[in-house]
Amino acid sequence: MSTRRLGIGIIGTGNISSAYLKAILGRDGLPGFPVLDVRGLADMRHETAEARAAEFGLSAMSLDDMLADPGIALIVNLTIPRAHVEVGLRCLAAGKHVYSEKPLGINFAEGKRLLDAAKAAGLRIGSAPDTFLGGAHQQARAVVDSGVLGQLVGGTAFMQCPGHESWHPDPAFYYDIGGGPMLDMGPYYITNLVNLLGPVAKVSAMSSRLRSERTITSAPKNGQTMPVKVDTHVTGSLGFASGAIVQIAMSFDVAAHKHVPLELYGTEQTLIVPDPNFFGGEVEMRKRGRDEQWVQVTVEAPYADGNYRSLGVADMALGILEDRPHRANGDLALHVLEVMEAFEHAARGGRTIDITTPVERPAPLATSLVNGLL
Ligand SMILES: NC(=O)c1ccc[n+]([C@@H]2O[C@H](COP(=O)([O-])OP(=O)(O)OC[C@H]3O[C@@H](n4cnc5c(N)ncnc54)[C@H](O)[C@@H]3O)[C@@H](O)[C@H]2O)c1
Structure with missing residues (x-):
């Protein structure tokens, strides 16, 4: 069991952000993903970030402050599909790994642009869905x-x-x-x-x-x-x-x-x-x-008995900390x-x-990743 944690920020605090935060923080009987250290929430409508932050006892921050925060290594992008790549590219430019809600982009060309930018910067892309885990x-x-x-x-x-x-x-x-x-x-x-x-x-x-x-x-x-x-x-x-x-x-x-x-x-x-x-x-x-x-x-x-949305983010964070591939990855999403x-x-x-893009089936989820131990 890893005791290390990765600082993350969440951009986009609408409908689905609540499910992510419940799974990460361990609400509604879920075990939580302690590897994910949520440093802040941001949204272009700041008041929605403030409301979500208050609901979960977290901090709201501006997008610029989040991108400039050296304690944040990975950004979870929960904006609407049209904004996924634009927001993702900004995060990469700020040196952050990005995990995006689905779809990766609204077309193949922009999804590829995001992946190419990440590869050039030596950063990782992750993407929903993680339900296959x-x-x-x-x-x-x-x-x-x-x-x-x-x-x-x-x-x-x-x-x-x-x-x-x-x-x-x-x-x-x-x-x-x-x-x-x-x-x-x-x-x-x-x-x-x-x-x-x-x-x-x-x-x-x-x-x-x-x-x-x-x-x-x-x-x-x-x-x-x-x-x-x-x-x-x-x-x-x-x-x-x-x-x-x-x-x-x-x-x-x-x-x-x-x-x-x-x-x-x-x-x-x-x-x-x-x-x-x-x-x-x-x-x-x-x-x-x-x-x-x-x-x-x-x-x-494991992970069959609840809404574990963010399991893919936790696997990605552990992949970064342990220097191994993550499963809900950009190549799969592209x-x-x-x-x-x-x-x-x-x-x-x-x-x-x-279809032209190569892909490998992600490794099966290791049985060592037992509930709560992520
Ligand atoms: N709602 C669901 O049940 C559900 C389930 C699974 C996945 N998703 C996916 O999650 C994503 C978000 O869905 P949602 O239902 O939460 O949408 P939503 O409209 O409820 O929330 C999206 C949030 O992103 C913010 N936003 C939009 N563009 C932005 C930008 N450029 N910069 C910063 N913030 C921006 C909006 O202000 C809004 O608060 C979508 O890709 C959707 O497909 C949603």
Whole structure:
């Protein structure tokens, strides 16, 4: 167990910052990540940083003060997608490692610019999602790696909902450039699939945008309309380098459905992987054969029983302190971003797109990283 700590700052203190802070500080029954020493919170709307800081007993600071603080080595960027790269580049220029919320950028070119800048500066990039490090997903990874599924043929990935305007207080970014169901939710599904199956080699797709405007039904902007600048129903196939083929549908236009989030098909068994937006959930398997039954896989891996958002940041901080690679890393996020953007190119051009960025499956989460010991 490491007793060392890394000074971090958080930029962007909106909706999701609360989940990060609860997981880092150990609220709501979570064990906390003591390796992360939160030195301050910043937001372009300073009053939201002050409110969040007061809620968690932390300090609010200006962006400039955070960037100039020598005690802060890593900045967690929880701003909206359009600001991820701009803010990330500023942090790198100030000599800070950056962990960004997803997507890494709103297009491949800017994501690559961020990674190139980090490599040139000898700094690290990390990126959400880190849910693939959750216990249920690490258990699914162990099943895949054991070989019991047989040859991996393919699978399905479904995230279909009516959109986020019924609950998010400020949902316009979900329909702006950089939003849409693929860039918003695709990172969870595609990162998880890359963790299970390895790199994607090609993508084919069709997509639609049946409404040009949508109405917010959540407080406080109830009744206001938002322009829709991205496709909101995206379907297609992912061809993995291994030969496996996964059909995918990501939609903000579907009222209800009964598909499970992720299924993986092997020649010997099928594996049901729980919702990749969460750390836990039920992992199930069934062997081929008419008399076989679905069997629940016991989840022994840690981090399955709560919202551990920031687990990837803790792993990155430990990676920096211990001089080893971190798992939710920039190369993985850039590969996923290239794949997500390929859906747009494939749908527009009516052709299959080859994926160019190399990626390695992140190492499985070491069993030594037991709850609370990070
Ligand atoms: N809300 C969720 O449930 C959720 C879940 C997982 C991931 N995310 C991701 O987290 C990110 C943030 O989402 P959110 O829901 O917290 O959004 P939000 O709109 O609630 O909060 C974003 C915050 O970033 C600040 N901000 C924007 N641009 C900035 C800039 N240039 N400099 C400094 N501050 C800036 C805003 O003032 C705001 O306080 C997004 O990338 C989103 O995809 C959100």
